[in-house]
Amino acid sequence: MSGASAPAHRVRGRRPPQGEPVVDRALSLLAAFDAGHRSLTLGELSRRSGIPPSSALRLANRLTAWGALERGDDGRFSVGLRLWEVASLAPRGQGLRQVAMPFMGDLAEVTRQHVLLAVREGDEAVLVERLSSHHAMPVLYRVGGRLPLHSTGVGLVLLAFADPAFQDEVLARPLVHEPEKVPVAPDALRRTLAEVRRQGMATVRRASPAPLVTVAAPIFGAEHRVVAALSVVVPRGGAEPRQLGPAVRTAARSISRMLGAH
Amino acid sequence: MSGASAPAHRVRGRRPPQGEPVVDRALSLLAAFDAGHRSLTLGELSRRSGIPPSSALRLANRLTAWGALERGDDGRFSVGLRLWEVASLAPRGQGLRQVAMPFMGDLAEVTRQHVLLAVREGDEAVLVERLSSHHAMPVLYRVGGRLPLHSTGVGLVLLAFADPAFQDEVLARPLVHEPEKVPVAPDALRRTLAEVRRQGMATVRRASPAPLVTVAAPIFGAEHRVVAALSVVVPRGGAEPRQLGPAVRTAARSISRMLGAH
Numbered sequence: 001m002s003g004a005s006a007p008a009h010r011v012r013g014r015r016p017p018q019g020e021p022v023v024d025r026a027l028s029l030l031a032a033f034d035a036g037h038r039s040l041t042l043g044e045l046s047r048r049s050g051i052p053p054s055s056a057l058r059l060a061n062r063l064t065a066w067g068a069l070e071r072g073d074d075g076r077f078s079v080g081l082r083l084w085e086v087a088s089l090a091p092r093g094q095g096l097r098q099v100a101m102p103f104m105g106d107l108a109e110v111t112r113q114h115v116l117l118a119v120r121e122g123d124e125a126v127l128v129e130r131l132s133s134h135h136a137m138p139v140l141y142r143v144g145g146r147l148p149l150h151s152t153g154v155g156l157v158l159l160a161f162a163d164p165a166f167q168d169e170v171l172a173r174p175l176v177h178e179p180e181k182v183p184v185a186p187d188a189l190r191r192t193l194a195e196v197r198r199q200g201m202a203t204v205r206r207a208s209p210a211p212l213v214t215v216a217a218p219i220f221g222a223e224h225r226v227v228a229a230l231s232v233v234v235p236r237g238g239a240e241p242r243q244l245g246p247a248v249r250t251a252a253r254s255i256s257r258m259l260g261a262h
Numbered sequence: 263m264s265g266a267s268a269p270a271h272r273v274r275g276r277r278p279p280q281g282e283p284v285v286d287r288a289l290s291l292l293a294a295f296d297a298g299h300r301s302l303t304l305g306e307l308s309r310r311s312g313i314p315p316s317s318a319l320r321l322a323n324r325l326t327a328w329g330a331l332e333r334g335d336d337g338r339f340s341v342g343l344r345l346w347e348v349a350s351l352a353p354r355g356q357g358l359r360q361v362a363m364p365f366m367g368d369l370a371e372v373t374r375q376h377v378l379l380a381v382r383e384g385d386e387a388v389l390v391e392r393l394s395s396h397h398a399m400p401v402l403y404r405v406g407g408r409l410p411l412h413s414t415g416v417g418l419v420l421l422a423f424a425d426p427a428f429q430d431e432v433l434a435r436p437l438v439h440e441p442e443k444v445p446v447a448p449d450a451l452r453r454t455l456a457e458v459r460r461q462g463m464a465t466v467r468r469a470s471p472a473p474l475v476t477v478a479a480p481i482f483g484a485e486h487r488v489v490a491a492l493s494v495v496v497p498r499g500g501a502e503p504r505q506l507g508p509a510v511r512t513a514a515r516s517i518s519r520m521l522g523a524h
Contacts, residue, residue, distance in 0.1 A: 090340065126347060
């Protein structure tokens with residue numbers, strides 16, 4: 001349950017090696033922003049990207065002129081709307097979201113809590129959409145944020161239907177359940193994944209930030225490959241996973257059909 | 263009503279001048295994508311950006327390595343999820359959207375058609391969010407797409423509350439109503455804008471793509487500046503603007519309050 005607290009910092013904040021091309025440096029500036037750092041001074045931008053201030057300013061000015069960054073009255077930089085416009089064309093982001101939204105809306109009306117849509121990016125899940133009621137329980141999920149594969153509903157679904165070589169790679173690593181830091185036993189996880197495939201859904205119970213239950217189901221694309229996962233998150237004791245399962249699976253099937261799956 | 267059909271091509275497809283820095287060339291590659299061109303071959307990428315194929319490939323490979331682009335099994339490039347992740351941090355995109363979504367959801371449940379959220383970017387409106395029912399009438403609006411200021415509900419609101427110098431600039435240009443190409447009389451538009459300010463909302467009736475009515479209201483930010491516009495779009499004859507107005511204005515005020523407006 002660490003969407004906001006555990007983003008992947010593989011690129012962010014890393015000092016680019018000497019002589020790295022200027023495009024990579026510009027991308028490092030973009031990567032300096034994250035959920036906890038949505039607006040940065042030039043100094044912060046320089047520190048977080050590892051690019052010297054004079055060079056960071058020159059690059060930031062070019063990015064700002066194009067609209068990839070915006071500069072406020074206070075001189076702070078933030079991610080620009082122009083970049084957001086281009087990014088809205090990402091097939092795995094907005095494209096998927098557009099197809100899924102009406103079905104997610106139906107599910108949200110029925111469950112009155114949180115409905116999540118996620119895709120796999122490397123060894124994590126990225127939250128593409130979240131619909132939440134006003135009165136839904138607080139969760140840390142953020143659209144554009146990352147979730148671990150091995151301990152979230154959407155993550156387990158994406159992992160269970162990923163290709164076996166990738167699963168072996170993940171299972172070979174030391175994994176822990178956040179935030180309790182309980183180690184994950186590879187054999188237990190392997191059995192869980194088999195169960196997810198058998199049932200066509202994943203059920204996860206968590207104690208923090210509040211007692212909750214997640215039920216997640218796979219979304220299939222045209223080549224019958226799993227392209228995304230859909231889940232509902234409800235407070236423990238609110239609704240039975242037995243009742244939620246059919247609803248989530250039905251909505252996931254509807255989205256799959258719209259994506260051309262048979 | 264030309265969200266999908268009239269994007270601004272100010273940067274897209276323009277040939278960069280000789281000696282233009284490499285960052286601008288990389289940005290030109292990103293700008294080669296639009297709603298009608300979500301996946302491009304290397305040749306298309308080169309043609310649309312005006313960058314020679316060898317150089318386009320080198321840049322595209324760097325962007326792909328970082329995740330700003332993705333390359334499919336068929337060799338076509340598309341906008342990458344990593345760019346979408348960074349862009350989700352844009353305060354005027356996802357930040358605004360996150361605050362507005364629950365209220366837009368309420369409005370969508372009540373009106374059962376389309377609810378739009380837009381911000382001004384240069385001399386156009388950019389659609390930040392759209393919620394639509396399954397059975398809503400077809401419209402051309404696309405999230406991330408652009409709308410004209412002078413002939414849409416959200417556009418008129420954003421123009422009416424923009425600073426007077428900007429309004430004069432827009433009014434000085436030859437404007438037409440799409441798709442009929444009817445010229446807009448500056449005096450009539452000026453009176454419309456005054457009326458929008460007086461009523462605190464804009465009402466627009468359109469005949470295409472289907473007879474519809476839009477009612478839009480301003481969303482205020484912390485400095486009592488209009489930062490966005492909210493609207494509902496319903497089929498003509500479906501609901502009365504008299505009834506829709508209070509609903510849209512109420513939701514817009516709720517969002518404004520959440521953004522820190524008094």
